[in-house]
Amino acid sequence: MTRGGAARAPKQCAGQARTAPPPVCAPMVEQTAQIIANERDTGPYFRLRVRAPLIAPRVQPGQFVHVRILPLKHALLRRPFSVFQVAGDTLSLLYKTIGQGTEALARMRPGEELSLLGPLGHGFTVPRPDGEIPLLVAGGYGMAALYLLAQRSPRKGLVFVGGRQRADILCEAEFRALGWEVRVTTEDGSHGEKGVVTEPLRAELQRRAPGRKLFACGPTPMLRAVGRLAAEHGLPAELSLDQHMGCGIGVCLACVVPIKTAGGWEYQRTCTEGPVFDFRQIAWEAAE
Amino acid sequence: MTRGGAARAPKQCAGQARTAPPPVCAPMVEQTAQIIANERDTGPYFRLRVRAPLIAPRVQPGQFVHVRILPLKHALLRRPFSVFQVAGDTLSLLYKTIGQGTEALARMRPGEELSLLGPLGHGFTVPRPDGEIPLLVAGGYGMAALYLLAQRSPRKGLVFVGGRQRADILCEAEFRALGWEVRVTTEDGSHGEKGVVTEPLRAELQRRAPGRKLFACGPTPMLRAVGRLAAEHGLPAELSLDQHMGCGIGVCLACVVPIKTAGGWEYQRTCTEGPVFDFRQIAWEAAE
């Protein structure tokens, strides 16, 4: 069941404490957004920039937009994408073409329009200047969700980026330009270290763990591995989960994940209570 | 029921005598056709030119192509259009935007592709050099079906063109350029005579009817009026009928019209036995 307490009028709540999230969060809007640019990055990855003045200025790191790709007439649902960058009244997405929606999106041209619903979801907690040192861990398009966090974080840290091959390593230069240290791994060794992204992370934590906090976005096995490392070292970790979505705004209950409660666990919504959850809250066992 | 006689291998039959049409006609092909040009003519009318080397050279006047408009993902059926002009391995359509298919078509650009099935149907009988003088009667996009007939006819004649307003009068100059006389009517009087297209036709036939043959394409009420005039004057008339179609190739039986038989009437297929029928064959009463 969804957590209660919310008959009051909806209000801003992104970044609010996780203990009692109301069913409705950051005031979202639906807005027609014109495409400014839509270009290939590397391999199957594209960067899309749109004008979305009602959404862009209010996005918190880790939040997402739910995009209606209008040429996709027989596929109805919107597609969720993390907001990658924000500049004035524009926002950018970094997306991977994997299916009919993202492929149709990749064919769209500047001047064409999308419908955006956003900003949606609970994002990452932005590190405090005097807080823990952030270690970001990204797999593939997971980078998109973490860039805004790095940019907004007053405390610089390390970024661990992993992928299958060189083309999966995104925005390395951008993170370095922000003054963050970047550690790259690829499974085929075509760029950076050969291996999976959690290996250099494990090494780093063995070297020095205290005072660090993990922030991760990527495939579920990677997130679970990050969670295990956090547990081993007693560190906090915020994980951004990936679930198929219907509405994106908390009504369809398609996107739920099992979250621990006093008595056991209950389903909470990735689109509303998430996509970012404290790793200790997630009842992984119940999801199996 | 569909008329029999056809277990033999399919063969060329466009222009064949109407008495015993086999169920399968002019060898049709399915072909991907690249758009060369797609531009507005007047008002809601567009001209589309495509490269279709397997179809264009074989088209007979009055035949049509069945077009799959690929961006129209949730609307499945092909749309039928008369072949307007043929030049080498290209063919042109003249179409009016009236619904989702034609509107999607109007948005397509040179270089994009359509799927064409054609040439389809039984067209008009091309006049003989020593035969009757052809009088063509067209309403709106009906012009499209008649142009090729005028071009291929060794005997020149008159063209009666009608429409609601000036923008509905298409390819007047092209018919004149072929050396045909053109009589224009518009319902609002904005071009040519004010009135409906059958009025100047009636006047012409009253002046001189014998040795004339009517060929018509346009809205059903116009076709029926042309049929009545032909009957009054004892003239032959070929009418191109407009029916909603499924397959376009004779299998779905959606496009049928009632055709007189010895014993009464039977349903025949507009896409296969038609779209052009001798007006005396049509059992209009049965269609009501």
Next chain:
Amino acid sequence: MNLAVQIGGLALPNPVTVASGTFGYGVEYAQLLDLNQLGAVVVKGIRRDPVRGNPTPRLVEVTSGLINAIGLQGPGVDGFIRSYWPFLQQLKVPTIINIWGTSVEEYAEVARRLDALSGVGALELNVSCPNIKEGGAQFGTDPALLRQVVAACRAATRLPLITKLSPNVVSIVPYAQAAEAAGSDALSIMNSYPAMAIDVETRRPVLANVTGGLSGPCIKPIALKLVWEAAQAVRIPIIGMGGIQNTADALEFIMAGATAVAVGTANFYAPQTALQIIAGLRQFMRQENLADVRQLIGCARAGKGRAPEATVRHP
């Protein structure tokens, strides 16, 4: 120009409502649209106790539709009253509460408890959820059981009762008539249709629940036919739904005999749909010179509409 309609004693300011399970508890949409413009707010189905729902995946997109197997996750009557009723109660438009149970007694109990709330617009009895084994569909595909459920709820409350029928029957007529005879004030037609999808990569059903309910534009022609048939078999009003995404869709249902319509799946991808349809209906009535939307109800039946000649363009 009158858009108001009556659904068995319940007055709706206009005929456009939303479909249960696609609009949460209303509050979630409050930021995106003015709920007070709707004909009514219809909330997600609730039963007596909280319900955890099915494992994920719970939803899969298919051609022009989606299949869901949410499993009626919900807070239960108490949770609903505590968390959502204070918000819903302050709305100016009626709230219709969709309820279900796993026994005749449970349906009646939920009805009784909601009867005690002040300000409820109507109860919609979901006897047709395709995703619940005991309860749900079984009540909607057996006319005798359907009659018992409706009668028990009828005895438990004086609130208007709307029975939401299953499409998964040979003919909707006996079910529509059973609900009417047992005291239902109105019908909702239709719930989602039992369906499934297989992932050819994993070679497994996509949904954790294997099967689910198909909704969206793909089912509209089926829903329309059921409304058409039911409207000729009963005297109580019908709320038509199934794939409605624009004004023309809503008009089709009204012309087939529905007194009101509900927008479901379209809320997920186009949250303004219901409001756009209300505006579209007004525009249609203006163009067609209609003073009262009720003139359109069932007008597609022979002898009720206009002659085919008198066509005009619609919005």
Next chain:
Amino acid sequence: MNLAVQIGGLALPNPVTVASGTFGYGVEYAQLLDLNQLGAVVVKGIRRDPVRGNPTPRLVEVTSGLINAIGLQGPGVDGFIRSYWPFLQQLKVPTIINIWGTSVEEYAEVARRLDALSGVGALELNVSCPNIKEGGAQFGTDPALLRQVVAACRAATRLPLITKLSPNVVSIVPYAQAAEAAGSDALSIMNSYPAMAIDVETRRPVLANVTGGLSGPCIKPIALKLVWEAAQAVRIPIIGMGGIQNTADALEFIMAGATAVAVGTANFYAPQTALQIIAGLRQFMRQENLADVRQLIGCARAGKGRAPEATVRHP
């Protein structure tokens, strides 16, 4: 690599057939594709006498589908034999003849007359046409009548019998079992689904027949679920159909338990569909290292497919 399958004694060179009524009598498509590449040719439904069919409009396009009410126009048994059989007889692949009647006796008579033809592959009993009042649907929605029809045809012919079931039932299981018990060698699932559309400009049903049968990709998730359920309830093979338009669709049906599939509505807009699917199946089997297409039949059932981890890309 084996693609051949058996449909109750009838050997098909591959599992991809076409759906009755969407492929005429085969001859019409002969210019567009090599019929001898198909699993079988299935012809439009015929009864004893010629049938004129319904008035027009007979067909309307809807979202991701179409509704037809052709009314089984056809030449009757004699007309069929005279006009089409000489062509069909010379094909290398089997012809399946779809038949119907308005009484049990008529079904049996048609079956008997076709039994006398040499070279017929199988008879498909259409007990589920939604567009015929007497005959058609009534036999498909009453298990007792269904059993009579199948038994009477069984007595009339030794040809393989395929019973084509109606989707318009609460559960397909009793119908599938009734057909099996009465001697049907296989099942075809499903026919089109009863549906309708209204023209909001004329305010009238679009189809002259008012209602018709919905087909195309919009019904695929419904058809798939019926195949899934029937496959677990009977031992006879199933030909799956409903909205199939590509290899993945066909694989879904086979993985759900169909032994063969039929391409219907897609023939109208994409005549190469069946051949493309055959090529697609070959490619899939090559990639997946499968020697026999029969390894895929029903593999989506628990314990029959592969583990979700071992995913690969399909064509």
